[in-house]
Amino acid sequence: MRFRASVSEVSTFVQIVKSVSRLSQKCIMRFGEEKMHLICHDATEGGVQVWSQVKVTTLFTAYRIESNQNNEIHLSTSISDLLSVLNSASAMQGKGEVVVKLAKRPVGEQGHLKPVLIWEIGGDTKRGRPPRLIHEHHIKVLKPNEIELLREPLCPEPDIHILLPPLATVRTVTEHLAKLSPHLTISANMGGKLTFKAGQNEAKGVEVETEWGGLKVPSVVNSSGDGSQQQQPERSEDPSHFFSTQVSVKSLLRFLHAHSIMGSTVACICEGHSLIMYLYIGEHEEHGGVLTFFIPAVDGDQDD
Structure with a gap:
C-alpha cells in the first residue's frame, strides 16, 4: 500500500475540511486514482451526513497511489487533527511545497508499527528558506469489512x-x-x-x-x-x-x-x-x- 502526493491547493483543502468540521469529530478520506472522497457517515445530532468527492487534480500534483483494493485507500482520521496540519501548511504557503505520504511509525512501549500520514511542509535551508516542518498525523486504515459498511443514505428521486x-x-x-x-x-x-x-x-x-x-x-x-x-x-x-x-x-x-x-x-x-x-x-x-x-x-x- 503506497500513497504520496504534493498538495497544490492547500487553501481549498482547508475550506473543504472546515465545511464538515461542525458536523462530526471524525471523517473518512477515501483516496482513489482520480478522486478523493471525504465522508462523515456517522449520523450526527440531527442526522446530517456528508459524502463528498473532489477531483485529484483540484488538490494534488505528483499524485501516486497503489493498493490491493482497486488502488483505493480508506483512512479514518480526527477532523481537528487534519485541520490542524492543514492550517500549519497554509501558514507556510509560498515557502515551499507540501507533501503528504503514507508511512508506518513505531508507537507505544512495544514499538508496534502504526500507519501515519507524514506531512512535509515548507522548503529547505537553501537561499535562506526555513527548514521543512514534519507532522506525523495518526490515522486508521480501514479493513475490507469496515469498507463494506460504508453506504450512502437511500433517498427517493428529488422532486x-x-x-x-x-x-x-x-x-x-x-x-x-x-x-x-x-x-x-x-x-x-x-x-x-x-x-x-x-x-x-x-x-x-x-x-x-x-x-x-x-x-x-x-x-x-x-x-x-x-x-x-x-x-x-x-x-x-x-x-x-x-x-x-x-x-x-x-x-x-x-x-x-x-x-x-x-x-x-x-x-x-x-x-x-x-x-x-x-x-x-x-x-x-x-x-x-x-x-x-x-x-x-x-x-x-x-x-x-
Whole structure:
C-alpha cells in the first residue's frame, strides 16, 4: 500500500475540511486514482451526513497511489487533527511545497508499527528558506469489512432541484428564523421560487416567510453523487406548484457553515423525506468537486 502526493491547493483543502468540521469529530478520506472522497457517515445530532468527492487534480500534483483494493485507500482520521496540519501548511504557503505520504511509525512501549500520514511542509535551508516542518498525523486504515459498511443514505428521486442564493445570505436569514421555531419548511417550484418558512406558534397561525425569486432550476449531478448529469424530472404540474420538506434549523445551520467554499450550491427537495445539498467547488457545470450533504426531514410535532 503506497500513497504520496504534493498538495497544490492547500487553501481549498482547508475550506473543504472546515465545511464538515461542525458536523462530526471524525471523517473518512477515501483516496482513489482520480478522486478523493471525504465522508462523515456517522449520523450526527440531527442526522446530517456528508459524502463528498473532489477531483485529484483540484488538490494534488505528483499524485501516486497503489493498493490491493482497486488502488483505493480508506483512512479514518480526527477532523481537528487534519485541520490542524492543514492550517500549519497554509501558514507556510509560498515557502515551499507540501507533501503528504503514507508511512508506518513505531508507537507505544512495544514499538508496534502504526500507519501515519507524514506531512512535509515548507522548503529547505537553501537561499535562506526555513527548514521543512514534519507532522506525523495518526490515522486508521480501514479493513475490507469496515469498507463494506460504508453506504450512502437511500433517498427517493428529488422532486425539484434549485440553485441557491449565496450561502452567506441564506445563513443570515436562517439565523433570524431560528429565533421563531426549531424547524424550517423549505419549498421550491419550477418557476425559480424558493421559500423558507418558520412558525412562531403554528396553533395561532403566526408564521414568517422569506422568498427568493428568479433562481435557476438546473441540471445537476444525480443522487448518487458520481458527477453525472441529469435533467429535471418532467412534471405535469403547474410550474407555480411548490415542493416542500421540513428540516431542523440546527441541522441546516450546520450545513450553512460550509459557506466559506467559493462555489455554487444546488438544493434538492425530496418532499417529506429529506433535503440534499450539493455544494460545488466552483460552478456546477465545470466543478472541481462536490460536497453532498444529506439533511433528513423532521416531523413538525417532534422536539429538536
